[in-house]
Amino acid sequence: MELNDKLEILADAAKYDASCASSGAPKRGSEGKDGLGATTGMGICHSYTPDGRCVSLLKILLTNFCIYDCQYCINRRTSNVPRARFAVDEVVKLTQDFYLRNYIDGLFLSSGIIQSADYTMEQLVAVARQLREVHQFRGYIHLKTIPDADPLLIQEAGRWADRLSVNIELPTHDSVTRLAPEKSVHTIKLAMGSIRRKLDEKAEEPKAPNFAPAGQSTQMIVGADASDDHTILNTAETLYGSYKLKRVYYSAFSPIPQSPGSVPLAPPPLLREHRLYQADFLLRGYGFTAGELMPQTGNLALDVDPKLAWALANREHFPMDLNRVDASLIPRIPGIGLRNAKRLVELRRLRRIRWEDLSRLRCSLKKLAPFVVTADYKPAQGATSSDLLRKHMADAPQQMNLWPELQAA
Amino acid sequence: MKPGASPAELAAGAVAAVRAGRPLLVRDFTEWRAVARELLGARVAPASVTWGAPGEDLFSGAPASIAAAHNGGDLLSAATQADEQEPINGTTPRPHIPRSLMEMLQTAACYRDHDRWAFLYRVIWRWQQGEHDVQSPADADGQRLNSMVKAVRREVHDMHAYIRFRERPIEAGAPHFVAWFEPAHDVLPQVAEHFVARMGKVSWMIATPDASVLWDGATLHQTGPLMSSAADLIDAGEALWLTYYRSIFNPARLNTQVMNSHIPSRFWKNLPEGALVPSLVSQAGLGARRIGQVEAVGRRSGRTIPIEAEQAQPERQQPSKLDECRRCDLWEHATQAVGGEGPKSAKIMIVGEQPGDQEDLAGQPFVGPAGKLLDRVFEQAGVDRKGVYITNAVKHFKWEPRGKRRLHKTPAQKEIEACHYWLEKEIATRKPKVIVAMGATALKSVLQTGSVTLKDKLGHPVRHGDSWVVTIYHPSYVLRVPDESAKHEAFSVMVKGLKLAQELLDRLDVPEPPSAS
Ligand code: SF4
Numbered sequence: 001m002e003l004n005d006k007l008e009i010l011a012d013a014a015k016y017d018a019s020c021a022s023s024g025a026p027k028r029g030s031e032g033k034d035g036l037g038a039t040t041g042m043g044i045c046h047s048y049t050p051d052g053r054c055v056s057l058l059k060i061l062l063t064n065f066c067i068y069d070c071q072y073c074i075n076r077r078t079s080n081v082p083r084a085r086f087a088v089d090e091v092v093k094l095t096q097d098f099y100l101r102n103y104i105d106g107l108f109l110s111s112g113i114i115q116s117a118d119y120t121m122e123q124l125v126a127v128a129r130q131l132r133e134v135h136q137f138r139g140y141i142h143l144k145t146i147p148d149a150d151p152l153l154i155q156e157a158g159r160w161a162d163r164l165s166v167n168i169e170l171p172t173h174d175s176v177t178r179l180a181p182e183k184s185v186h187t188i189k190l191a192m193g194s195i196r197r198k199l200d201e202k203a204e205e206p207k208a209p210n211f212a213p214a215g216q217s218t219q220m221i222v223g224a225d226a227s228d229d230h231t232i233l234n235t236a237e238t239l240y241g242s243y244k245l246k247r248v249y250y251s252a253f254s255p256i257p258q259s260p261g262s263v264p265l266a267p268p269p270l271l272r273e274h275r276l277y278q279a280d281f282l283l284r285g286y287g288f289t290a291g292e293l294m295p296q297t298g299n300l301a302l303d304v305d306p307k308l309a310w311a312l313a314n315r316e317h318f319p320m321d322l323n324r325v326d327a328s329l330i331p332r333i334p335g336i337g338l339r340n341a342k343r344l345v346e347l348r349r350l351r352r353i354r355w356e357d358l359s360r361l362r363c364s365l366k367k368l369a370p371f372v373v374t375a376d377y378k379p380a381q382g383a384t385s386s387d388l389l390r391k392h393m394a395d396a397p398q399q400m401n402l403w404p405e406l407q408a409a
Numbered sequence: 410m411k412p413g414a415s416p417a418e419l420a421a422g423a424v425a426a427v428r429a430g431r432p433l434l435v436r437d438f439t440e441w442r443a444v445a446r447e448l449l450g451a452r453v454a455p456a457s458v459t460w461g462a463p464g465e466d467l468f469s470g471a472p473a474s475i476a477a478a479h480n481g482g483d484l485l486s487a488a489t490q491a492d493e494q495e496p497i498n499g500t501t502p503r504p505h506i507p508r509s510l511m512e513m514l515q516t517a518a519c520y521r522d523h524d525r526w527a528f529l530y531r532v533i534w535r536w537q538q539g540e541h542d543v544q545s546p547a548d549a550d551g552q553r554l555n556s557m558v559k560a561v562r563r564e565v566h567d568m569h570a571y572i573r574f575r576e577r578p579i580e581a582g583a584p585h586f587v588a589w590f591e592p593a594h595d596v597l598p599q600v601a602e603h604f605v606a607r608m609g610k611v612s613w614m615i616a617t618p619d620a621s622v623l624w625d626g627a628t629l630h631q632t633g634p635l636m637s638s639a640a641d642l643i644d645a646g647e648a649l650w651l652t653y654y655r656s657i658f659n660p661a662r663l664n665t666q667v668m669n670s671h672i673p674s675r676f677w678k679n680l681p682e683g684a685l686v687p688s689l690v691s692q693a694g695l696g697a698r699r700i701g702q703v704e705a706v707g708r709r710s711g712r713t714i715p716i717e718a719e720q721a722q723p724e725r726q727q728p729s730k731l732d733e734c735r736r737c738d739l740w741e742h743a744t745q746a747v748g749g750e751g752p753k754s755a756k757i758m759i760v761g762e763q764p765g766d767q768e769d770l771a772g773q774p775f776v777g778p779a780g781k782l783l784d785r786v787f788e789q790a791g792v793d794r795k796g797v798y799i800t801n802a803v804k805h806f807k808w809e810p811r812g813k814r815r816l817h818k819t820p821a822q823k824e825i826e827a828c829h830y831w832l833e834k835e836i837a838t839r840k841p842k843v844i845v846a847m848g849a850t851a852l853k854s855v856l857q858t859g860s861v862t863l864k865d866k867l868g869h870p871v872r873h874g875d876s877w878v879v880t881i882y883h884p885s886y887v888l889r890v891p892d893e894s895a896k897h898e899a900f901s902v903m904v905k906g907l908k909l910a911q912e913l914l915d916r917l918d919v920p921e922p923p924s925a926s
Contacts, residue, residue, distance in 0.1 A: 004652050011656035012706045029606030032627070038606040044570050045671070047682055049658035050690050052667025059657060067714060067721040074702065077714035077721065082706060094649065100586060100611065101574045102604075103650050117723050148723045173741075182721055186728060189744045193770040238742045241810045242769070254661040254701035268661055289810055343545060350542050357547035 001084060007094070009084040013064040013075050014110060017167075017219060018251035022056045022105040022140040024214035025162040035136025036099060037106070039162070043140075044105050057108040057142060058098050062086055062123055066112030070169070070180040071263050072224040074256040075112050081257070085114075091127045092135065099139050106140025106162070107131070113146065113182075121149035121157065128160035140214075147183070147191040154191065155211075158198055163214040163246070166191045171235040175225040179262060192216065192243040199244065215246040222276060223269040224253035229299040233279055233290040240283065247284075250276045275300040282306055285338055286331050303394040308334040311371055312386040321373040322353045335367030367393055416443035424451045432461040433526075438518040441526050445533055455534050460526035510536060510544050517557040519564075519595040528553065561594050568592055568600045571676045574613060575644035583612035583625055589639030589679060590617055597622060601629055639679070647681050654682040660693035661701040731804060736827040739805035739820070744769045749800030749835050756914055757797040758841035758876075759783075760832065762850040762883055766815050769806035774799050779884040786884070786900070790907035800835055802854035803828045817885070825854050836876075842917050843910045844876050847903075848883030867902065870913060877913045881906030 023043030030037055045054030063085035064075040074081055086094075095107045109127055113120050124143050131137040143161040145154055158164055166188055170176050173185045195216045202211040218239060220232060236248040252268035259265055279300055282288040286307075293306050301309045311318060311334045320333055322344060331341040340361045347353060352375040359365060370379045370389055384392075414422075419435065420443035426433055427448065435441040448458065506514075514529050522528070532550055535543040542548045546555040574586035586608070592600075597615070601622040604613060610626040616636040623630045668686075677683035692704060700707070731746045740746065747764035750773055767777030775783050787794045803824055808815035820828075832854055836844070846852040849863045855878055856871075866880035881903045890896040 004649060007649060007652050008656050008703070009706055009709075011653050012703045015657050015659050016701065030609035031606050033609055036607075036609045036611070038603070040603070044566070046570050047654065047680065048668040048671045049654065050665050050668050050686055050693065051659045051662035052664035052671075053659070053662070054671065055654070055657065058653070065714060067716050069718070069721065077716060080711040080713055081702075082709040082711045083714075097646055098650065098653075100608070101576070101644070101646065101650065102572050102588070102607075103653075148725065181718070182723060184725070186732065186745070187725065193744045197770050237810050240813050241808070241815045242742075242744060244813055252662070254659060257700050257702050257707060270662060270664070284813075287812065343547070347542065347545050347547050350545070353547075360547045360549070360552050362546075 003090060003094075006084040006086055006090070007060070009082050010061045010064060010086060011059070013061045013081070013112075014059045014108075016074065016251060016254060017059065017108075017110060017144070018053075018249040019142070019165060019217055019219055019247065020054060020056050020059060020108065021247070022142075022162075024246060025140055026213050028138040030136075030138050033136070035138060036096060037137050037139035039105070039138065039140055046103055046105065056104065057106050057140065058095055058104045059108040060086070060091070060094075060110075062091065062109060062111035062120075062127065063114055064112050065114050067115075068113050068180070068182040070183065071260050072169075072179055072221055072253060072256075078260075079256075079258060088123065088126045088130060092130050095131060095139075096135060096137065099137075104139075106142070108142040108144075110144035111146075117146045117148035118150050118153060121146045121153040125153060125157050125160065128157065132160045142214075145191060145195070147188045149191075151194050154194060155198060158195065158211040159209055161212055163217060164195055164212045165217045165219065166195070167219045168235065168239065169219070169221055170225055171220055171227040171232045172225070175227060179225060189242075192218070192239070192245075196243045216243065217245055217247040217249060219249040219251055221253050222250050222273050223266070224263050228297055229272070229276060229279070230290075230294045230297045232276060233283070233294050236280060237283060237290040248280060250280070271302055272299065275302065275306060279306040282310075287328070288332075304390060305334075305395070307332070308367060308393060312390055315386055318371040319373045319379050320371065323348055323373075323375060333368055333371050335364035335371075416440045420444050420447040423447045424453060427453055427458050430459075432459040434461050435526055438515050441518065441529065442514075445530050448530070449533065449537055455527065455531040458527065458530060460524070460530065506533060506536065513544065513554060513558050516561050517554055519561045519599070520557040521594050522557070525557075561596060564592055564594045565596045565599055565603075567673075567676065568596060569603050571672070571680060572600075572604075572615060573679065573681060575639060575642040576646055577642065577644075584614040584623055585611055586613040587636075587639060587642055588613070588615045589636060590615060591675070591679070592617055593675075598631075601631075605629060651682060651685060654685060655689065656703045656706070658689055658703070659701045660689070660703070663690065663693040665690055731831060734804070734831070736830060737805075737824045739803065739807050739824055739828075742808065743805040745772050746804045747772055747774055747801065747806075748804060748831075749798055750774055751798030751800075752796065753839070755796060755798035755839060756842045757792075757845060757910055758836065758839060758843070759797055759799045759845045759847065760851040760855055761799070761801045761847045762885070763801050763803040763817075763820055764806045765817055765885075766806065766808070774801055775884075778888060782884040782887060782900075786903045786907055789904040790911065792907055792911050798835075798839055798841065800832065802832055802851045804831055820850055822853070822859050825850060829854055829857065836874075841876055843914050844873070844878045845906065845910050846878055846880050848886060851883070852878075852880055868906070868909075870909065877910075877917075879906050879910045879913070 021043050023041065025039040025041060027041050028037070028039045043056060045056045047055040049055065064081065065083050065085060066075045067077055069076045069078055091107070091109065098104045099106070109124055111120050111124055128141050128143055131141065141161045142163040142165065143157045145157060145164050145166045147166050154164070168185070168188055169180055169183065176183055176185050195212065198211045199215065202208050220235065222232065239245050239248060250273050252270050252273035253263065254268045255265050279293050282293060283290065288310070293310055294300065300306055304312070320329060322330065327345045330336060330344055331338050336344070340363055343361060344353060347357060355374050355377040358368065358374070370384060416439050419440055423433055423444045424447060433444055435444055514533065518525060518529060532543050532554055535550065543551050544554070545551045568590055572588045572590050574588045576586055577584070579585070597617055597620055601615065604615065605624055608624065612624060612626045614621060614623040616634065616639070619634055621632050621635040623632065677686070731748050734740060734746060747768050761775065764774060765777045765779060768774055784794060803820045807818045807820050807824065809818050810816070844855055846855045852861055852863060852866060853859055856873060863880060870877050870879045882899050884903070887896060887899045887903065890899055
C-alpha cells in the first residue's frame with residue numbers, strides 16, 4: 001500500500017482522540033547540533049481544520065488493526081473498516097518531513113492492539129526511540145500507553161516521550177466493562193499510578209534519566225454512555241488528584257459507520273463537551289471542586305457557563321467589592337478571567353478600581369455587573385432574582401440548532 | 410543628524426535637535442532607547458518632540474539588528490549593559506525603568522504604526538512622572554501599549570505557526586527549505602531565532618515583502634527582499650500534508666466559526682491546506698456529518714479482524730477477592746486495595762488505619778512517610794519489621810481532593826465495619842499472639858466497638874479473643890504533632906508500645922518451667 005493511502009486511513013482512525021496539545025516539554029533546541037527540533041514549552045498549533053480543532057502534532061495510529069472490540073471505537077475488530085499499518089521507519093520519516101516544513105510540532109502516536117499489549121507497546125516505543133536516538137529529533141513526542149503493557153516498556157516509553165497518556169475512555173467501571181470488554185479500569189488506573197510514581201521519582205531525583213517531562217494525560221468519551229456530567233467531573237477530579245494528570249480531555253462521541261446498537265447514533269454533544277472543558281478549567285486553574293460546580297447529579301447547564309451557573313446559585317457571596325475582597329476570590333467573579341484577576345490585584349495596589357477599568361480590561365461587563373462593587377459602582381442590591389439574571393445572560397442557543405436534520409432523526 | 414550615526418551619537422545630539430525644532434529620526438528600538446533616555450534626563454516633555462522614522466522600515470540600513478537579536482537573545486540585554494557602563498552626564502538622574510516595562514516597550518516597538526516612537530516616549534515619560542498605571546491595560550495609554558504588545562506577540566506566534574517551508578531539490582544548493590510570509594509587524598528578527606533553534610544544521614530562508622533572512626546551517630544572514638511570493642516553488646512532499654489535513658478533519662464536528670477565529674483570513678492564501686477548506690466544508694454539509702469518517706476511507710473495502718473474544722482478552726492476573734470488594738464505596742476513588750504484608754508465621758500483627766496516597770499507588774502498606782516513621786519505631790524498639798505482619802483496618806484509601814492533591818480522610822464507622830470482614834479473615838488465618846492497634850480507627854476495628862477511645866487503652870494491653878491487644882499512636886499522628894517535644898513524646902509512646910508487644914510475646918513464648926522434681 002502506498003504511504004499516502006496508509007496516511008489517509010491511519011489519520012482518519014486517529015482523529016477521535018481529542019488530545020493534541022504540544023505544551024509542557026522542557027525547552028530544547030537544535031542550533032549547531034545534528035538532528036532536528038525545538039520545544040518552546042508553549043506548544044504551537046500549526047493549523048486548524050474546519051471542525052475547529054488545531055493541528056499541532058502528527059496524530060496517527062501505528063496501525064488500526066485491533067483485536068479489541070470497544071463499542072465506541074471505529075477500529076474495533078468487528079468493524080468493517082479498511083486496515084493499514086505503518087512500518088516504524090515510515091512514521092519516523094513522515095514526522096521529520098512534516099516537521100521540516102513546519103506543519104507540526106511533533107508526533108502523537110497511538111495504535112490499535114495487535115497481537116498483545118506488550119507487542120504493541122514495543123512498536124510504539126521503537127518509533128520514539130528511533131526518532132530520538134538515531135535521528136536526534138528534539139521535537140515533541142506523545143505516546144499513547146497501552147495499559148496492560150509491561151511496566152518496563154512504559155518506563156522506556158517515558159524515556160523518549162514528552163508526554164504519556166493512558167485513556168480512561170469512559171467515566172465508570174460499569175461503562176468500561178460493558179462497552180470495552182477487553183479493557184479494565186483497574187489496570188488503567190494501575191498504569192496511571194505507575195507513571196505517576198516514575199514522575200514523582202524523577203522530581204525527587206533530578207539526575208535520574210528523563211521521564212515524560214510534560215507529564216501524563218487521559219481522555220474520556222462523552223455521550224457514548226449514559227453517565228452524567230456529575231459523574232464525569234467526579235471521575236476527572238479523582239484522576240487529577242490521584243495521578244497528577246496535566247489534562248483530562250473530553251471527546252464528544254462521534255457517530256461511527258456501522259455503529260453497533262450499544263452506542264448512540266446521535267450527533268456529537270459538542271456544547272456539552274464545551275461546558276465540560278469550561279468546568280474542567282475551573283477545577284484546574286480556579287480552585288473549584290467538582291462538588292461546588294455540580295453539587296447534585298445531572299448535567300452542567302447548557303444555557304450559561306459553569307462559573308456563571310455557580311455564581312447564580314451562590315448569590316450570598318456577591319456582590320464582591322473589587323477593592324476589598326480577598327485576591328483569591330476575584331477569579332470567581334463571572335466575566336473576570338485569571339489574567340484580568342491578576343491585573344486587578346496589581347492595579348488596586350496603585351489606586352482604587354473603578355468601573356471604567358473593567359471596561360478597558362475588556363471584562364465581560366454584562367456578566368459581571370450584578371456581581372461586583374467598585375469605587376464608583378454598586379449593583380442594585382437584591383433587585384434582580386437569579387432566574388431573571390439567568391434569562392438575561394444566557395448564551396444564545398446557537399449550538400442547539402446546528403444540526404436540525406440530525407436532531408430530528 | 411548624519412546617517413549611520415551610532416545610538417550614542419544620536420542620543421548626544423537629541424536634546425539640541427529638539428530645541429532646534431528638528432525631527433528625531435530613529436530606526437530601531439536600540440536607537441530610540443538611547444535617545445529617549447537622553448531626553449528624559451533633560452526633562453524634555455513628549456509634546457515638544459517630533460519623531461520620524463526613515464521609511465518605517467526596520468531593516469533598511471540597519472544590518473545590526475538581526476545579529477543583535479540573535480546574539481544571545483535580545484536588544485534589551487545589550488542596551489542594559491550599556492546602561493551600566495556609561496554615565497550620561499554627571500547631573501541627569503538615571504531613569505529607573507523596570508524590566509517588565511522595558512520588555513513591553515521593546516515588543517511594542519515592533520508594531521507598525523507611524524507614531525510608535527512618539528507613543529513609546531509618552532509612556533516612558535509618564536512612568537517617569539510617577540504615573541505607574543501607564544503600564545496597566547486599565548489606563549488609556551496602557552491599554553494601547555498592551556494591545557500593541559499583544560498584536561506583536563500574536564504576529565510572532567502566527568509566524569511560528571503558519572510559515573510553510575517548501576523543499577528545494579538538493580542539487581539547487583542552499584537554502585534547502587524556503588518560506589514566504591507577509592508579517593503585519595516587524596517581527597522577522599525574532600522569528601528567525603525560533604527557526605534557528607528548530608532546524609538544526611538544515612539550511613533555510615524566510616522571505617517577506619521587505620526583508621529576508623537566510624540560515625546557511627551555521628550563520629544567519631539578513632538581506633533585503635528576495636522574492637515576491639513562493640507560488641512557483643513546487644514541493645512534492647506537500648501532497649502528504651494535504652492528505653493528512655483532509656483525513657484528520659472530523660466532518661461530524663464541523664465548526665468553521667472556531668477555525669476562522671483562530672486563523673485570520675489573510676494567512677489562508679499562503680497555507681497549502683487553505684485551498685482544501687471550501688470543499689471539506691461543503692462535503693461535510695452534504696451529509697458526511699452523520700459520521701466522522703473521511704469519504705475516501707469510507708469508499709474503500711474494509712475488513713473485520715477474525716479473532717475470538719476469549720483470545721482477544723489480555724492475560725491478566727486474576728483480581729483478588731479483595732480487589733473486587735464492593736462492601737463500601739471507597740474502592741471507587743482508590744487505585745487498588747492494599748492488603749496486609751508479612752510472613753505467615755508472624756506472631757505480631759500491626760494494624761494501621763488505611764493506606765495513604767503512596768500506599769494506594771504502590772499496593773503495599775506503609776511505604777510512604779508514615780511507613781518511614783514506623784521503620785524508625787521498629788528500629789528503636791529493637792523489633793524486626795520483616796518478622797511482623799502489617800495491615801490496615803480499612804483496605805482502600807479514603808481521601809478528598811485539595812487542588813491536585815489527595816487529602817487523607819478518616820474512614821467512617823460504617824466503612825470500618827464493612828471492611829472488618831477482611832481484617833477478621835487476616836486475624837483468623839494468621840492467629841497473631843499480639844495485635845498492635847495504631848490509632849483509634851484500628852482500635853475500634855480490632856475490638857469491634859465504636860465507643861472505645863485511644864486514651865483509655867494507651868499503655869494498657871487488653872486480652873481480646875486469643876490475642877493481646879496493645880494500643881499505640883498512629884505514625885501519621887506523630888507526623889502531625891506540631892510541637893517538637895510532644896512529637897518526641899508521642900514517638901516514644903509508640904516505641905514503648907512496640908517493646909511491650911515484644912515482651913508480651915516473649916512471656917507467652919516462655920515454655921512453662923518444668924515442675925520441680
Ligand atoms: S474499603 Fe474495605 S470494605 Fe470498602 S470497598 Fe475497600 S476493601 Fe471493601
